[in-house]
Amino acid sequence: MEQPVAKTIRIEQLRSQITRIEHGYPKEVVERLSSGCPPLDTLLPQGGLLRGTLLEWLAEGSGTGAATLAVLAAREATCNGRALAVIDRRGQFYPPAAARIGLDPRRVILIRVATQADQFWAVDQSLRCEGVGAVLVWPRRLNARTFRRWQLAAEEGGTLGLLLRPATARKEPSWAEIRVSVETLPTGVDARRRLRLHLLRCRGPSAGRTLDVEIDDETYSVYPASQLADPAPSRRAAGA
Amino acid sequence: MLSRQVRGVERVFACSHEAAALGVVREQPLAEVKGLGNLGMVVVAHDPHADQEALARWAEYCERFSPLVGMDDAPHPDSLLLDITATARLSHGEAIRQAPPAFSMHGPWFRDGEAALVQEAVDGFAHRRFRIRAAVADTPAGAWAIAHFHGAFLIRRSPVLLIPPGETPGALRLLPIESLRLPARTAELLHELGIDLLGQLAALRREELASRFGPELLRRWDRATGVQPEPLAAVRPKPEFTAAWEPEQPVRRLATIHAALEPLVERLARDLLAAGRGAIHIECRFDCLPAARGGGRAVYRPDGRSSTTAPQADHSDVFPPRRLRIGLFRPTADVKHLLGLLHLKLEQEPLAGPVAGVEIAVLETGLLVPRQMPLFAGAPADGNDRPGGDALTQLIERLSSRLGRRAVCSVRLLPDAQPERAWRGEPLVSGPGRKRAGKMPAGEPPPRPLIVFSQPAALQSIPMVDVHGFGSTFHGEPSVCPLARIDFEGDEHRVVGSWGPERIETGWWRGRPIARDYYRVETAAGRRLWLFRQLDTGRWFVHGVFD
Numbered sequence: 001m002e003q004p005v006a007k008t009i010r011i012e013q014l015r016s017q018i019t020r021i022e023h024g025y026p027k028e029v030v031e032r033l034s035s036g037c038p039p040l041d042t043l044l045p046q047g048g049l050l051r052g053t054l055l056e057w058l059a060e061g062s063g064t065g066a067a068t069l070a071v072l073a074a075r076e077a078t079c080n081g082r083a084l085a086v087i088d089r090r091g092q093f094y095p096p097a098a099a100r101i102g103l104d105p106r107r108v109i110l111i112r113v114a115t116q117a118d119q120f121w122a123v124d125q126s127l128r129c130e131g132v133g134a135v136l137v138w139p140r141r142l143n144a145r146t147f148r149r150w151q152l153a154a155e156e157g158g159t160l161g162l163l164l165r166p167a168t169a170r171k172e173p174s175w176a177e178i179r180v181s182v183e184t185l186p187t188g189v190d191a192r193r194r195l196r197l198h199l200l201r202c203r204g205p206s207a208g209r210t211l212d213v214e215i216d217d218e219t220y221s222v223y224p225a226s227q228l229a230d231p232a233p234s235r236r237a238a239g240a
Numbered sequence: 241m242l243s244r245q246v247r248g249v250e251r252v253f254a255c256s257h258e259a260a261a262l263g264v265v266r267e268q269p270l271a272e273v274k275g276l277g278n279l280g281m282v283v284v285a286h287d288p289h290a291d292q293e294a295l296a297r298w299a300e301y302c303e304r305f306s307p308l309v310g311m312d313d314a315p316h317p318d319s320l321l322l323d324i325t326a327t328a329r330l331s332h333g334e335a336i337r338q339a340p341p342a343f344s345m346h347g348p349w350f351r352d353g354e355a356a357l358v359q360e361a362v363d364g365f366a367h368r369r370f371r372i373r374a375a376v377a378d379t380p381a382g383a384w385a386i387a388h389f390h391g392a393f394l395i396r397r398s399p400v401l402l403i404p405p406g407e408t409p410g411a412l413r414l415l416p417i418e419s420l421r422l423p424a425r426t427a428e429l430l431h432e433l434g435i436d437l438l439g440q441l442a443a444l445r446r447e448e449l450a451s452r453f454g455p456e457l458l459r460r461w462d463r464a465t466g467v468q469p470e471p472l473a474a475v476r477p478k479p480e481f482t483a484a485w486e487p488e489q490p491v492r493r494l495a496t497i498h499a500a501l502e503p504l505v506e507r508l509a510r511d512l513l514a515a516g517r518g519a520i521h522i523e524c525r526f527d528c529l530p531a532a533r534g535g536g537r538a539v540y541r542p543d544g545r546s547s548t549t550a551p552q553a554d555h556s557d558v559f560p561p562r563r564l565r566i567g568l569f570r571p572t573a574d575v576k577h578l579l580g581l582l583h584l585k586l587e588q589e590p591l592a593g594p595v596a597g598v599e600i601a602v603l604e605t606g607l608l609v610p611r612q613m614p615l616f617a618g619a620p621a622d623g624n625d626r627p628g629g630d631a632l633t634q635l636i637e638r639l640s641s642r643l644g645r646r647a648v649c650s651v652r653l654l655p656d657a658q659p660e661r662a663w664r665g666e667p668l669v670s671g672p673g674r675k676r677a678g679k680m681p682a683g684e685p686p687p688r689p690l691i692v693f694s695q696p697a698a699l700q701s702i703p704m705v706d707v708h709g710f711g712s713t714f715h716g717e718p719s720v721c722p723l724a725r726i727d728f729e730g731d732e733h734r735v736v737g738s739w740g741p742e743r744i745e746t747g748w749w750r751g752r753p754i755a756r757d758y759y760r761v762e763t764a765a766g767r768r769l770w771l772f773r774q775l776d777t778g779r780w781f782v783h784g785v786f787d
């Protein structure tokens with residue numbers, strides 16, 4: 001049984017080496033994270049997100065579920081005990097909901113900013129900090145210079161920057177590693193909401209692909225849209 | 241006009257001079273005053289707490305006149321007591337604004353300097369639109385009595401009364417016995433015996449006084465006349481760790497100020513380390529001269545701004561010294577870190593004018609955790625409970641320093657049905673007298689949207705459309721949201737599905753009780769919103785979005 005394990009480790013090492021070469025990261029290991037959204041992970045080149053990068057979610061209007069996806073990713077990025085910095089300019093982030101998604105509220109640092117300048121600075125500082133796992137922010141306007149600064153800050157701190165932006169930002173240049181647009185699909189009256197994710201930007205062959213997912217409103221689990229059967233029996237079958 | 245309730249009746253507590261001219265007097269029932277006709281009077285309920293806070297701020301202001309500023313010891317003090325024995329050989333005064341709070345000074349010598357100092361104090365208050373009475377006497381109690389009861393204030397309408405040294409007992413003779421702040425029962429008893437003035441009291445034999453009226457009366461009398469010394473407790477106790485710097489000439493250059501801060505912080509850090517303590521809360525006071533008058537020493541001239549009628553000017557703004565407060569997440573005695581925070585704060589709140597003095601005081605300390613002692617720069621923190629813990633601490637402090645203590649919070653979930661109260665943000669950096677607590681309530685919270693508006697957005701009243709076959713009346717509970725269309729964010733949304741209602745009601749004892757039916761709805765485009773209907777008004781609101 002030892003042989004396959006060693007093989008997996010070796011493959012893993014080679015993969016991270018390739019990533020390192022590709023990105024030119026000075027760090028020894030680029031840690032890979034799940035996006036908290038398994039169907040999306042399968043599309044992403046490294047099978048997930050990378051620490052030290054930015055991830056943009058674009059959505060038209062509110063109530064689309066983009067923030068839910070961002071918080072799912074934040075949950076993964078903070079599960080090793082690092083903090084989540086939420087930079088909330090409008091004072092609308094509702095921690096009890098985030099706690100329901102599975103985010104430990106004790107790891108949340110809520111930062112209220114009054115001006116755009118403060119927002120830019122607070123994001124930059126938080127991204128640069130090793131103690132922070134992820135930074136969640138709703139930048140309404142973002143100039144290229146600040147964007148680039150954030151990207152460098154994330155790289156320095158090894159943090160994941162989660163940016164929730166309006167769909168109009170699609171035309172703007174991006175320094176994000178991954179840019180996903182989120183569209184809602186009508187479900188009728190189903191407890192699961194349906195979202196169409198469009199992978200606007202990422203490395204590898206998946207760029208430009210779309211993916212339909214369903215999110216359970218009660219458990220916040222994400223399923224591929226095609227998988228309509230109840231997941232409980234399959235989980236049992238997997239021996240979980 | 242300020243009012244307060246006395247035995248169920250609203251009475252005048254204090255009024256403006258304009259109102260007094262119309263015949264309004266203290267303790268008059270409010271109904272009677274209203275009988276005088278509507279004269280554009282503004283009546284506000286008296287807030288003793290706010291009074292105390294204001295008096296404390298004035299006490300701080302008065303520290304420029306005396307090293308020892310105290311308050312009188314009444315349950316609701318209205319006077320400041322300044323020991324001016326050593327400064328300008330002064331004593332006591334009392335401040336009066338519309339309400340009659342106060343201030344007093346005492347000291348045994350009497351010189352020109354005294355009169356000048358008192359006048360400066362009175363002017364300082366007047367400049368900030370506060371009228372005071374100032375009395376100088378040999379003892380604090382004497383000055384208090386004179387400031388409150390001396391006829392000269394009423395007859396001459398002068399705000400200052402200086403009692404020459406040694407003449408305090410004489411001046412007290414004509415004052416009513418109330419000026420000794422006696423217990424109500426003792427005062428009553430004295431009146432019954434026909435003793436109304438202190439002079440009459442003084443004529444009685446001491447032994448008799450003590451046996452008849454208890455030791456309190458004698459003690460008060462002795463303190464007023466100076467037979468017994470009266471201890472004066474400072475309003476603001478002097479911090480244990482301080483460091484100050486006074487340049488020979490007022491300094492304007494920021495680089496010079498930065499250079500001056502370094503040795504101060506170093507000295508503080510050394511003292512802190514020696515005591516095994518770390519700073520949690522630091523105040524750095526800059527005595528700034530108004531930018532226009534560069535010269536002169538640290539003499540406080542009221543700046544022009546405070547005299548204008550800017551209503552938003554709070555008192556911290558009115559007083560010239562600029563105070564920068566820095567709260568820390570964990571006790572620290574690290575020079576580099578503290579200096580960095582101070583510089584950041586200075587950058588945020590630039591000084592108004594040249595600096596004539598700097599004082600750094602550590603207001604609160606905590607036990608220094610040994611691993612925080614910096615042995616050498618960049619020493620790794622070991623045994624930490626989470627990775628990058630020190631980096632996180634420093635981040636929190638930097639953020640709090642620039643954005644304000646209240647802007648950087650931890651989240652505390654609370655077991656409360658009302659969505660707005662189901663959590664609270666608690667500042668991560670401790671302020672004066674605040675402690676951090678983090679406990680999770682047990683149990684799973686109900687489904688909630690990630691975005692909840694601080695102000696629920698009211699929906700236009702759209703006629704209820706009965707899409708699902710329920711009656712248009714609200715008999716019983718409809719199982720789905722009865723709205724068919726909603727206007728939100730400038731668009732009209734068709735409701736295609738909904739869940740609810742979830743009824744949330746709170747008790748009347750909670751101030752503003754709520755009674756709402758919450759619905760989760762899905763629009764035709766697949767967006768999910770959180771609506772509620774106010775049960776008493778029937779109005780609809782969007783409270784949040786499932787983003």
